[in-house]
Amino acid sequence: xxxxxxxxxxxxxxxxxxxxxxxxxxxxxxxxxxxxxxxxxxxxxxxxxxxxxxxxxxxxxxxxxxxxxxxxxxxxxxxxxxxxxxxxxxxxxxxxxxxxxxxxxxxxxxxxxxxxxxxxxxxxxxxxxxxxxxxxxxxxxxxxxxxxxxxxxxxxxxxxxxxxxxxxxxxxxxxxxxxxxxxxxxxxxxxxxxxxxxxxxxxxxxxxxxxxxxxxxxxxxxxxxxxxxxxxxxxxxxxxxxxxxxxxxxxxxxxxxxxxxxxxxxxxxxxxxxxxxxxxxxxxxxxxxxxxxxxxxxxxxxxxxxxxxxxxxxx
Amino acid sequence: xxxxxxxxxxxxxxxxxxxxxxxxxxxxxxxxxxxxxxxxxxxxxxxxxxxxxxxxxxxxxxxxxxxxxxxxxxxxxxxxxxxxxxxxxxxxxxxxxxxxxxxxxxxxxxxxxxxxxxxxxxxxxxxxxxxxxxxxxxxxxxxxxxxxxxxxxxxxxxxxxxxxxxxxxxxxxxxxxxxxxxxxxxxxxxxxxxxxxxxxxxxxxxxxxxxxxxxxxxxxxxxxxxxxxxxxxxxxxxxxxxxxxxxxxxxxxxxxxxxxxxxxxxxxxxxxxxxxxxxxxxxxxx
Numbered sequence: 387x388x389x390x391x392x393x394x395x396x397x398x399x400x401x402x403x404x405x406x407x408x409x410x411x412x413x414x415x416x417x418x419x420x421x422x423x424x425x426x427x428x429x430x431x432x433x434x435x436x437x438x439x440x441x442x443x444x445x446x447x448x449x450x451x452x453x454x455x456x457x458x459x460x461x462x463x464x465x466x467x468x469x470x471x472x473x474x475x476x477x478x479x480x481x482x483x484x485x486x487x488x489x490x491x492x493x494x495x496x497x498x499x500x501x502x503x504x505x506x507x508x509x510x511x512x513x514x515x516x517x518x519x520x521x522x523x524x525x526x527x528x529x530x531x532x533x534x535x536x537x538x539x540x541x542x543x544x545x546x547x548x549x550x551x552x553x554x555x556x557x558x559x560x561x562x563x564x565x566x567x568x569x570x571x572x573x574x575x576x577x578x579x580x581x582x583x584x585x586x587x588x589x590x591x592x593x594x595x596x597x598x599x600x601x602x603x604x605x606x607x608x609x610x611x612x613x614x615x616x617x618x619x620x621x622x623x624x625x626x627x628x629x630x631x632x633x634x635x636x637x638x639x640x641x642x643x644x645x646x647x648x649x650x651x652x653x654x655x656x657x658x659x660x661x662x663x664x665x666x667x668x669x670x671x672x673x674x675x676x677x678x679x680x681x682x683x684x685x686x687x688x689x690x691x692x693x694x695x696x697x698x699x700x701x
Numbered sequence: 702x703x704x705x706x707x708x709x710x711x712x713x714x715x716x717x718x719x720x721x722x723x724x725x726x727x728x729x730x731x732x733x734x735x736x737x738x739x740x741x742x743x744x745x746x747x748x749x750x751x752x753x754x755x756x757x758x759x760x761x762x763x764x765x766x767x768x769x770x771x772x773x774x775x776x777x778x779x780x781x782x783x784x785x786x787x788x789x790x791x792x793x794x795x796x797x798x799x800x801x802x803x804x805x806x807x808x809x810x811x812x813x814x815x816x817x818x819x820x821x822x823x824x825x826x827x828x829x830x831x832x833x834x835x836x837x838x839x840x841x842x843x844x845x846x847x848x849x850x851x852x853x854x855x856x857x858x859x860x861x862x863x864x865x866x867x868x869x870x871x872x873x874x875x876x877x878x879x880x881x882x883x884x885x886x887x888x889x890x891x892x893x894x895x896x897x898x899x900x901x902x903x904x905x906x907x908x909x910x911x912x913x914x915x916x917x918x919x920x921x922x923x924x925x926x927x928x929x930x931x932x933x934x935x936x937x938x939x940x941x942x943x944x945x946x947x948x949x950x951x952x953x954x955x956x957x958x959x960x961x962x963x964x965x966x967x968x969x970x971x972x973x974x975x976x977x978x979x980x981x982x983x984x985x986x987x
Contacts, residue, residue: 420891421812427801428861435858436827439835499732502725515974516733522966524920526938527959530945531739534952540755542742574736582981635831638922642942659833669837676834683829
């Protein structure tokens with residue numbers, strides 16, 4: 387498509403410019419340049435604070451640098467080191483466990499809450515607000531209240547366990563229980579979010595479908611299985627992609643709640659990268675791990691997209 | 702006229718609730734109660750006498766309300782300064798982000814120009830970048846610009862929210878092209894069309910974007926943690942993290958200050974709830 391065709395399509399042919407008829411270079415080029423001018427503030431910020439940093443990180447991943455002096459080229463050394471670095475694999479493992487523990491559960495519970503709320507019930511609006519409320523609470527405050535509730539000695543959960551005559555659990559100081567505590571806390575923030583997205587999806591399903599199913603005598607479960615679930619597939623897919631990205635990015639919550647401990651037991655990859663950069667000052671190594679993590683997220687997202695396409699439920 | 706009953710606040714159901722409705726309702730109430738508990742527990746802890754936390758006894762409601770706990774927590778660190786910083790950052794960020802994202806989202810929705818789709822895709826794909834990957838070069842950049850410990854150092858790198866652009870674009874697609882064309886026929890400049898014709902129609906998306914940008918900046922932690930190194934430049938979340946680091950057994954203060962820090966968001970939420978839910982529902986974003 388040529389420029390003149392495009393201008394004509396937009397209705398800006400010389401004949402219909404109306405009373406604001408202008409001549410000169412600007413008038414001739416205005417329609418071509420305006421879009422670029424309008425997006426330029428965003429583009430400049432993205433170029434400076436996203437594009438340049440990611441390219442810089444890529445460059446740095448082939449170097450050794452401690453913020454002082456000149457970066458030394460070291461080829462693939464950082465990537466080779468990663469393969470042999472026990473801590474890299476452990477933190478990647480924790481990221482995977484965290485993602486596996488949070489994504490399906492928050493989506494399932496969000497769907498359950500949305501299904502229950504999607505009918506006429508007393509105080510429906512209030513219930514929805516209360517379930518949604520944790521979404522607005524910051525990661526730091528969530529981590530603080532969770533650290534207190536799960537506190538080994540004085541936390542309310544252990545007090546309740548003791549009151550019920552059970553053994554208290556060392557939630558945050560045992561490597562076994564720290565990650566489950568973090569996962570439970572994450573559900574607190576995520577369920578309301580998933581619920582609201584599902585409620586919007588449910589409202590898009592025409593009620594005639596259910597009326598027809600009722601006439602055919604289909605049970606509640608079969609209605610869910612054959613109407614609700616397939617029609618919600620685009621919503622589920624969207625939630626899957628977003629929740630996986632959120633989970634791979636998780637930082638505040640773990641950093642404040644356990645600091646990655648006890649020991650190394652809850653350190654996820656982003657925190658290991660953060661510490662390699664800002665505590666150990668190994669910019670090259672941190673960058674290499676960052677690039678690997680980024681590629682991992684891209685591959686996962688593309689993979690999910692492909693799978694959802696193959697299922698015939700195009701989004 | 703119907704007599705008022707104590708249950709008038711309940712929505713009047715046209716049909717009676719059947720057993721399944723009652724079970725669903727009870728499940729939901731239990732679920733909501735569990736989810737609300739942490740907020741309630743913050744309050745109970747914050748107002749309890751300090752020694753009552755550790756004396757081994759425990760009850761689910763406070764026997765005594767110690768409002769002075771809040772003043773004590775507030776005075777442990779310069780929270781006044783933290784709140785000034787947080788409000789300044791959030792408000793400036795809202796103005797900048799809302800304006801440039803509206804303009805950008807509008808352009809992607811209503812103009813055809815070479816490279817449009819590829820630029821849009823590139824912008825949206827930045828959502829997948831973990832901030833830890835780009836933090837070091839970003840930090841070097843704001844150091845060069847002299848922006849460490851300044852509001853701009855926190856605001857500028859996050860001013861172009863990709864989510865925001867996406868949200869605005871989705872909304873603006875629904876604005877009829879005829880309105881824009883009519884403006885052009887009247888001889889209005891391109892920016893005047895945006896300012897005088899498009900913006901007045903865009904209040905819903907402006908509200909959603911304002912609320913979300915405020916929430917993102919108010920709750921931000923990791924980037925301010927890097928960009929703000931001096932205590933007097935700290936935002937509220939950094940202050941809370943510091944409070945936990947320095948007074949890690951002072952749970953009354955920590956819970957009290959945590960609770961105070963969610964009040965601005967709570968007010969925004971109560972008044973603009975509908976926009977929150979709309980914003981998430983329309984685009985599936987947090």
